[in-house]
Amino acid sequence: MEYEEFIGRVQDRAELDSPEEAAAAAKATLGTLGEMLSPKERRDLAAELAKPLKDWLTLWMERPPRKLTNPHRFNLEEFYNRVAARSEVGYPAAIKHSQAVIQVLREAVSRGELRDVLRELPDEYEELLSGQPRGPASPSIVRQP
Secondary structure (H helix, E strand, O other): OOOEEEEHHHHHOOOOOHHHHHHHHHHHHHHHHHHHOHHHHHHHHHOOOOOOHHHHOOOOOOOOOOOOOOOOOOHHHHHHHHHHHHHHOHHHHHHHHHHHHHHHHHHHHHHHHHHHHHHHHOOHHHHHOOOOOOOOOOOOOOOOO
């Protein structure tokens, strides 16, 4: 899938106003996903993506942003928090944007590659890929105060 198509699909799925917003969501999500993957898996996934998407997988590997701690292994809630900080959106938007990016990623890469990515992620990340919360305590459920 070409870059413009990827970003266009993210924009549609996340209901964003511009390709720039979609690119920011993709950059934050793919960069955060890249932190969770082994170097080999990042390379394998990048091989199936267009530029600059492939570059975004390693964006924060050498220089993690300040205020974001414990790189490389974190739970799904922290994933959403990192996406929110990196794309400068609130937590609910980060959930929506992340899920849109991952839905498009599922369409852009082979099933085998997606299966390999899933093997490296904790079980709770299945809901990020499916878009379906696993239960009432899911970090994907935002409760209104």
